[in-house]
Amino acid sequence: MSNQQYVKTGICEKYQTLLEECERSLAIWNEHRAEFAQSRVAGKDAGDELLRLQVKYARAYTMLQNHSHHCSFCQLVARLEGRESESSSDDVFDSAGYR
Numbered sequence: 001m002s003n004q005q006y007v008k009t010g011i012c013e014k015y016q017t018l019l020e021e022c023e024r025s026l027a028i029w030n031e032h033r034a035e036f037a038q039s040r041v042a043g044k045d046a047g048d049e050l051l052r053l054q055v056k057y058a059r060a061y062t063m064l065q066n067h068s069h070h071c072s073f074c075q076l077v078a079r080l081e082g083r084e085s086e087s088s089s090d091d092v093f094d095s096a097g098y099r
């Protein structure tokens with residue numbers, strides 16, 4: 001089927017933005033966790049900072065998940081990429097609302 005090629009050329013911009021935000025938050029969080037572990041700073045401030053970064057990452061991740069669940073384009077891409085492997089290619093357009 002040629003549908004797959006069509007979708008691969010178009011990436012959802014909103015998803016891309018959210019994904020970058022999510023990855024950036026995770027990277028910063030990991031960095032701070034590593035610093036925290038190395039320096040063995042057990043202060044409350046360091047702990048609060050870590051928690052804030054974790055929450056920030058969790059929020060970014062949730063937004064990404066929410067978007068991909070409500071964006072029919074993202075759902076279509078996910079199905080075609082096999083992230084929901086139980087779906088057969090025949091019902092892709094039905095379940096994504098493309099009719």
Ligand SMILES: [Zn+2]
Pocket residue numbers: 012013014015067068071072073074
């Ligand atoms: Zn999308």
